[in-house]
Amino acid sequence: MAWTRKVLRVNLTDGTCTPEDLNMDWAMDYLGSRGLATKYFVEEVDATVDPLAPENKMIMATGPLTGTVASTGGRYTVITKGPLTGAIACSNSGGYFGAEMKFAGWDMIIFEGKSEKPVYLMVENETAQLRDASHLWGTSTWHTEEQIKKENQDPLIRVSSIGKAGESGVLYACIVNDLHRAAGRSGVGTVMGSKNLKAVALRGTRGLSGIHDFPAFMKVTEEKKQILAENAVTGEGLPSFGTQVLMNVINEMGALPTRNHRDVQFEKANDISAEAMAKPRESDGKAQLITNAACFGCTIGCGRISKIDKEHFTVVNKPEYWGASGGLEYEAAWALGAANGVGDLEVLQYANLICNEQGMDPISFGATIGAVMELYEIGVLDDETIGLAAPFGSAEALAELVDMTANGVGFGKEIGLGSKRLCEKYQRPELSMSVKGQEFPAYDSRAIQGMGLTYATSNRGACHLRSYTVSSEVLGIPEKTDPLTTEGKPGLVMAFQDATAAFDASGLCIFTSFAWTLADIQPQIDAACEGDWSLEKLSEVGERIWNMEKVFNLEAGLTKDDDKLPERLTTEPAKEGPAKGLVSGVPEMLPEYYELRGWDTDGKPKAETLGRLGL
Amino acid sequence: MQAKLKLFASLSDFLPSGAQANQIDIDIGDGESVAAIIERFHLPDRLVHLVLVDGVFIKPEDRAQRDLKDGEVLAIWPPVAGG
Ligand code: SF4
Numbered sequence: 001m002a003w004t005r006k007v008l009r010v011n012l013t014d015g016t017c018t019p020e021d022l023n024m025d026w027a028m029d030y031l032g033s034r035g036l037a038t039k040y041f042v043e044e045v046d047a048t049v050d051p052l053a054p055e056n057k058m059i060m061a062t063g064p065l066t067g068t069v070a071s072t073g074g075r076y077t078v079i080t081k082g083p084l085t086g087a088i089a090c091s092n093s094g095g096y097f098g099a100e101m102k103f104a105g106w107d108m109i110i111f112e113g114k115s116e117k118p119v120y121l122m123v124e125n126e127t128a129q130l131r132d133a134s135h136l137w138g139t140s141t142w143h144t145e146e147q148i149k150k151e152n153q154d155p156l157i158r159v160s161s162i163g164k165a166g167e168s169g170v171l172y173a174c175i176v177n178d179l180h181r182a183a184g185r186s187g188v189g190t191v192m193g194s195k196n197l198k199a200v201a202l203r204g205t206r207g208l209s210g211i212h213d214f215p216a217f218m219k220v221t222e223e224k225k226q227i228l229a230e231n232a233v234t235g236e237g238l239p240s241f242g243t244q245v246l247m248n249v250i251n252e253m254g255a256l257p258t259r260n261h262r263d264v265q266f267e268k269a270n271d272i273s274a275e276a277m278a279k280p281r282e283s284d285g286k287a288q289l290i291t292n293a294a295c296f297g298c299t300i301g302c303g304r305i306s307k308i309d310k311e312h313f314t315v316v317n318k319p320e321y322w323g324a325s326g327g328l329e330y331e332a333a334w335a336l337g338a339a340n341g342v343g344d345l346e347v348l349q350y351a352n353l354i355c356n357e358q359g360m361d362p363i364s365f366g367a368t369i370g371a372v373m374e375l376y377e378i379g380v381l382d383d384e385t386i387g388l389a390a391p392f393g394s395a396e397a398l399a400e401l402v403d404m405t406a407n408g409v410g411f412g413k414e415i416g417l418g419s420k421r422l423c424e425k426y427q428r429p430e431l432s433m434s435v436k437g438q439e440f441p442a443y444d445s446r447a448i449q450g451m452g453l454t455y456a457t458s459n460r461g462a463c464h465l466r467s468y469t470v471s472s473e474v475l476g477i478p479e480k481t482d483p484l485t486t487e488g489k490p491g492l493v494m495a496f497q498d499a500t501a502a503f504d505a506s507g508l509c510i511f512t513s514f515a516w517t518l519a520d521i522q523p524q525i526d527a528a529c530e531g532d533w534s535l536e537k538l539s540e541v542g543e544r545i546w547n548m549e550k551v552f553n554l555e556a557g558l559t560k561d562d563d564k565l566p567e568r569l570t571t572e573p574a575k576e577g578p579a580k581g582l583v584s585g586v587p588e589m590l591p592e593y594y595e596l597r598g599w600d601t602d603g604k605p606k607a608e609t610l611g612r613l614g615l
Numbered sequence: 616m617q618a619k620l621k622l623f624a625s626l627s628d629f630l631p632s633g634a635q636a637n638q639i640d641i642d643i644g645d646g647e648s649v650a651a652i653i654e655r656f657h658l659p660d661r662l663v664h665l666v667l668v669d670g671v672f673i674k675p676e677d678r679a680q681r682d683l684k685d686g687e688v689l690a691i692w693p694p695v696a697g698g
Binding site: 231232233234236237238240241242243244245246248249252253254270271273274275330331464465468470471474475476477480482510511514577578 | 621623624625627636637661664665667669670671672674688690692693694695696697698
C-alpha cells in the first residue's frame with residue numbers, strides 16, 4: 001500500500017484538525033490524487049455551491065506514487081469548485097510539497113468551512129494545528145514561505161500559500177509552493193483566500209513505508225527511469241531547452257495565438273523563445289537562463305531558473321527581483337508575450353515573477369491582458385478607464401497592469417475578474433478567448449484541430465493539460481497525426497483525456513508521457529499498490545474520473561453550451577501559415593465525441609455509461 | 616533560387632556564420648531536396664527530428680522526394696517537447 005491510508009480533515013470554522021482513515025474502497029476505484037480527491041469532493045459538496053462560500057471545500061491530495069522513488073513522484077492536486085469557471089477545479093503542482101505530505105503521513109487534507117481570522121495550517125507528522133496568520137496576510141507567497149520557516153526555525157518545512165491575489169479575490173489566483181511551483185489554474189487560490197487560509201506548512205520525517213512489493217517496485221522504477229534517460233525528449237530535449245522550445249515550433253506552424261487570437265503567428269516569437277533565453281543579452285552579456293531544475297524525484301528536470309536583467313526598466317530600482325527565480329515556461333511566456341503582442345523577454349520574466357510572488361495564474365492573467373489590449377485598440381477602453389495607454393505590444397502596460405492586478409489596485413480589480421466577466425461588462429463578450437470562463441493556453445485551435453476539441457470539452461475550462469494532443473499532432477508522440485484535419489480527433493482527444501486522468505491520479509507528472517505510455521505507469525502502480533492494477537483497470541479509472549467530473553459540472557448547471565469555443569475561432573479563418581483559411585472544426589467534432597463517450601446529444605452521460613463505470 | 620533555413624535548439628550550432636535569430640537565407644539548386652539540404656549542412660541524423668517546410672510537417676521518408684522551392688522556409692528541430 002503506497003497510500004498512507006490517512007486523511008486530515010481541517011474544519012476552519014471550528015478550528016479543528018481531525019484524522020480519518022482513507023476510504024480504501026474508493027481508492028480501489030479512483031486510485032488517488034485527482035481521482036480519489038474528486039470522489040471525496042463530489043460526495044461531500046453540493047455541486048450548486050457558491051465557490052467562494054464556506055460550504056465549498058478544498059482538497060489537497062497526493063497519489064499513491066507521490067513521495068516514492070518513481071521518477072517525477074512529487075505531484076499533488078488541489079480539488080475544489082472553481083470561482084473562475086463554476087466548474088470542477090483541479091490544479092496539479094510539482095515541487096516538493098506533495099512528497100512532504102506523504103512523509104508526514106497523509107494522503108490528503110480536506111479543508112472545509114471558513115476561518116474567522118487569517119490562519120495557516122502547520123502539520124508536523126501526526127500533529128496538525130491551525131495558527132494565526134494575521135501577520136502574514138497582505139504579504140507575498142515568497143515572504144510567507146520564508147517567514148513560516150523562520151518562525152518555526154526549520155528551513156526544511158515545505159509551504160504552499162496564497163499571495164495578495166488570492167486574498168483580494170483575483171478569480172484566477174493560484175496556490176504557490178516551493179517559491180515557483182503552482183497549482184495554477186481555475187482560481188484554486190481564490191477559494192483558499194475565501195477561507196482565510198493563508199498557507200499550509202508541512203514537515204514530514206517518517207519517510208514512506210508500505211510499498212506493496214518493494215523489490216518489484218525498485219526494479220520496475222529503475223527500468224522506467226532508464227527509458228526516460230534514453231529517450232531523446234525526456235533525456236535531452238526537456239532538460240536542455242524546457243517547454244519554452246515550443247515557441248518557435250508553434251509559431252512556425254501558424255498555431256501561436258497572437259494579439260488575443262487575431263493572428264496565428266507572432267513576428268517576435270524568436271525574441272521570447274527558449275533560444276532567446278539562452279542567448280547572452282546585449283545589456284550585460286549574460287543569458288537570462290541560468291540552469292534547469294527538477295521537482296521531487298524527477299529525472300527529467302524541465303524547469304527553468306533565470307535571472308532578469310538588472311538594468312531593465314521593470315526592476316532597475318527593485319533589487320529584490322535580481323536573484324535567480326523560476327521561469328519562463330512556455331505557457332507563461334506565450335500568455336504574457338504573444339497573446340498581447342509583447343516581444344520583450346525581460347518584461348515577460350518580470351510579469352512572471354509577480355505572478356509567482358503574488359500567486360496569480362499567468363495564463364489567465366496574460367490572456368486577459370490580450371482582451372484588454374484589444375478592447376483598447378477598438379476604442380471600448382481608453383486611457384482614463386484603464387489608467388494608462390494599453391495598446392498591443394506595450395511592455396510598459398504589461399508591467400504596470402501586472403502590479404495593479406496582483407495588488408487589486410484601480411483597473412487591476414477588473415482584470416482580476418478574468419476576460420469573460422471583463423468583456424461582458426464592456427458588452428463585447430465575443431472577445432473573451434475562453435471556454436467555461438477560463439482562458440485558452442498557447443495553441444490555436446484553427447491550426448491544431450485536436451486542441452480545439454480539447455479546450456471545448458475540458459472539464460475545468462480551457463486547458464491544454466487535460467488532453468495534450470499536441471504530442472501527437474505536432475510532436476508525433478506516440479504517433480503523428482495531421483494537425484489540420486478533424487478526422488479521428490474525437491477518438492484521439494478521448495484517449496488522451498482518459499490516459500491523462502490516470503497519470504494524474506497516480507501522483508506522477510504528465511510530462512513522462514513524452515516517453516512513457518500508461519503501460520509504463522501500470523507496472524509501477526501494480527508493484528506499489530495492493531489490489532489488481534491491470535492496464536484495463538487503469539484505463540477504466542481514467543474514464544471513470546472523466547465522467548465523474550463531467551457529472552459534477554452538469555449538476556453544477558453547466559450545459560452543452562459550455563462546450564463551445566468563442567466565435568472568433570469558428571468563424572474567423574486563420575490569416576496565415578499552414579492553417580490559412582481554416583476555422584476550428586469543433587462544431588462538427590463534438591457530436592462524434594459525445595457519441596464515443598457514451599453521452600447523449602446534449603453531452604450528458606447515458607445511464608448505461610454511468611452504470612458501466614460504477615458511477 | 617533562395618530559401619530560408621531555420622535551425623533551433625541544439626541545431627542552432629550548425630547554422631553558418633551570418634545567421635541571425637536562428638535563420639539564414641541559402642541558395643538552393645533546382646530539384647534540391649530537403650534531405651540534400653540536411654546533408655549539405657551536416658546535420659546529424661539523431662538531431663534531425665521535427666522537419667517543417669512552410670510550417671508543414673515532412674515525414675522522414677518523404678524528405679528525399681520533397682524538393683525545396685524558391686522562397687520556402689525549411690525549419691528543423693531536434694527531439695523536443697513542451698506543455
Ligand atoms: S518533468 Fe518538469 S514539471 Fe514534471 S516533475 Fe519533472 S521538473 Fe517537474
